[in-house]
Amino acid sequence: MRAWSIEKPGGREVLKQIEVEKPVPKQGELLIEVKAAGVNRTDTLTRQNTGLSRPYPILGIEVSGVVAENQSTDPDLNAGTRVCGLVNHGGYGEYVIMPADRAMILPDELTFEEGAAIPEVFLTAYQTLYWLGELEEKEKILIHAAGSGVGTAAIQLASQLSQATIFATAGHPEKLEKAKELGAHVLVNYKEESFDERVNEVTEGAGVDVILDFIGASYWEMNLESCAVDARWVLIGTLGGSEVAEVSLGDLMKKRIALKGTLLTPRSDAYKAQLSKEFAEIAMPLFKEKQLKPVVHTVIPFKELPEAHRIMEDNENTGKIILKVSD
Amino acid sequence: MRAWSIEKPGGREVLKQIEVEKPVPKQGELLIEVKAAGVNRTDTLTRQNTGLSRPYPILGIEVSGVVAENQSTDPDLNAGTRVCGLVNHGGYGEYVIMPADRAMILPDELTFEEGAAIPEVFLTAYQTLYWLGELEEKEKILIHAAGSGVGTAAIQLASQLSQATIFATAGHPEKLEKAKELGAHVLVNYKEESFDERVNEVTEGAGVDVILDFIGASYWEMNLESCAVDARWVLIGTLGGSEVAEVSLGDLMKKRIALKGTLLTPRSDAYKAQLSKEFAEIAMPLFKEKQLKPVVHTVIPFKELPEAHRIMEDNENTGKIILKVSD
Known part of the structure; x- marks a missing residue:
């Protein structure tokens, strides 16, 4: 063969x-x-x-x-x-x-x-949203790399299975258009604006309950800012680098964040x-x-x-x- | 009054x-x-x-x-x-x-x-071990600040409720003696040796399933080294500082670590x-x-x-x- x-x-x-x-x-x-x-x-x-x-x-x-x-x-x-x-x-x-x-x-x-x-993208998205992210009905979720395979799967699952409010980030208008079509509510072109400011504005300072993070280091500070109290922040990729120059553990504690690394x-x-x-x-x-x-x-x-x-x-x-x- | x-x-x-x-x-x-x-x-x-x-x-x-x-x-x-x-x-x-x-x-x-x-120490220890750390029967746990109120409570609970294998760290021999009396198995005086090396030696490289971390920044690297795959690392204090320089997210992902900050x-x-x-x-x-x-x-x-x-x-x-x- x-x-x-x-x-x-x-x-x-x-x-x-x-x-x-x-x-x-x-x-x-x-x-x-x-x-x-x-x-x-x-x-x-x-x-x-x-x-x-x-x-x-x-x-x-x-x-x-x-x-x-x-x-x-x-x-x-x-x-x-x-x-x-x-x-x-x-x-x-x-x-x-x-x-x-x-x-x-x-x-x-x-x-x-x-x-x-x-299989790969939907199972990864499912595992990340539910087994690790513990996403509940109508919670707020931030999905990065919205145009990626896992991103497009996660948006659909969060929308169809959980009626979540979905914040999606990507760097191209057509990827954001697709994200919207699949069920995302708030679209952020990361080349044009800071997603943490949009999250803060739309949630009136409350933040999101779950983050699907494929990016890692370069988004660290903005992700931390976007987390609600008791947020689950699932790290499944480091497209934006793996080394964070400075991490404040006090912030993780105060917001009672669960940061979970995973690979399928x-x-x-x-x-x-x-x-x-x-x-x-x-x-x-x-x-x-x-x-x-x-x-x-x-x-x-x-x-x-x-x-x-x-x-x-x-x-x-x-x-x-x-x-x-x-x- | x-x-x-x-x-x-x-x-x-x-x-x-x-x-x-x-x-x-x-x-x-x-x-x-x-x-x-x-x-x-x-x-x-x-x-x-x-x-x-x-x-x-x-x-x-x-x-x-x-x-x-x-x-x-x-x-x-x-x-x-x-x-x-x-x-x-x-x-x-x-x-x-x-x-x-x-x-x-x-x-x-x-x-x-x-x-x-x-109340405070036992409820904190219970919450940390079970609600966040998801400690299961006979798992291995690393408890820092073993002489503290929460440390002494956590050692007893992990021993009595879960028959866990308990690694305890402290800086004074009498605190370690107390930890042993309460149920700890492996005692590490952090002034004399590196706990990650002891963990590595005793677990034959497998690491511990749960860490109770009151220390934060100064133990970051050694805690990471001590984590088994799928470890739950619960951060409940930053006695050793809150700012960690150079965190590798890749390591968190590879070991599929869940890092959870909490305060009661x-x-x-x-x-x-x-x-x-x-x-x-x-x-x-x-x-x-x-x-x-x-x-x-x-x-x-x-x-x-x-x-x-x-x-x-x-x-x-x-x-x-x-x-x-x-x-």
Whole structure:
């Protein structure tokens, strides 16, 4: 089968198409014939990871496709079933192994390209909003990087599941337009104004209950200013740097802020299984009814993977970049 | 009635005994004849608070005593009942108002001096360990300032309620000896060794699940090193400074740390009531059976309050400083 790996850790030029044997599923696993794969920032980081050694992995951590072989005891996942879900690696290949307990059945209403746009960003958004952010009905939430995959998913979930008041930040008008369409209420172009001032103004000084922070260091002070008392501030990325020059713990204490760092990819199999199960029950039906929509920025043909990484690394996308693996 | 207030914000010399009218309880409140009051760091901070204006309050936020008047509908709290609990202010006076829903009935086995040593430190420790730290059975916990009031309470609760493995730090051998007696397993004199190295050694690199941090800035790096993956790091004091230079958010994310700032005193009445109720149900019976013990460092006569503040400010105490208000 065809797959994408790397020649050695490095830039986009190291991406390498290879020919390998189909993987063989063990007890509890599915073999999936991959139709589409999501392209994620973690893939570009893996590509550059000098800690890796040979044999280098097949990249890709989420797919949609059709079950080719079911080695689990779940009869709902027999061969021919359309599914999507997280894989530990190997998503950029014609076949991949997926632990059966994290496969989510793909409603017929969704294409495979849409299905591949769901797992990573919606599960991350769900985990961040609910398991860590403890977002409650009608609370106020600040979502940065509103045009990103996780941002567009989080806006929809916060809107549809919690009727939250949503503050969204991005640097391009079209990303903010999309955020509005998906359910955001207050739009802030960070190139033109300070979001903490808008939060302060709109909430009359009360602040927001939850922050989804992909930015980190460069927004530290403004995020702190935006927090309400008892705010949950979930840190899921450091696009704006990782080192904060000065942190005042007194402010964290006075506002009783819970600052929670998280990453989905390195979590345990059991965690991913439980998250997938809860999400499939609560949110998958809403995709059927079009209340939730996978946001696909572009679909890239299999042989043009380096271009998909370029779009990701240049932050050009609003929503997901999808690699079309087979028809 | 006699009470202690301040002449103006400042050092111990501003503490001033005054003569005032007995307070009058409203619906839902108790009038308590105060027998003993706990002396807390928050009292010394209130004493110095230049944000206060006249009339200055009567200091003190926890007492034990006897119900003098019951304006609630709870028949268990009728006049004559021995109680202890948090008050919003006024603890250093012969009578004080306490919302009835946070009064905890004092078992006959405990003296009033012991009763006044329970609310603030045990409720803070309980809130920190369980509501914020989410300490689970047999987890590993690092407790700083092990000789402090909250430290001695937290060691007992973590030991008796959760069979936790307890790492305790302090700067004096006698405080560590006390910590051991109360249930701590690994004792670290911070003047002689680095606690993160001991944690690393004893846990074989795994780290601790929960940190109770009263220290803040000066321990930042070592606390971060001590955290296990998915650790809960609860910040309840900044004795070692509040400003941390160069914080790495990447480390917080990689270890998926939840850093939670908290303070008990400014919490809402409803929060204090719920915390008192849960604590009274779960932990008060253990005081009766001597599995939990109030740790009283010294009992100071009413007229000698400034000496009580001196002991607190010089960090001389292992456990609580109690003001004896009346016989």
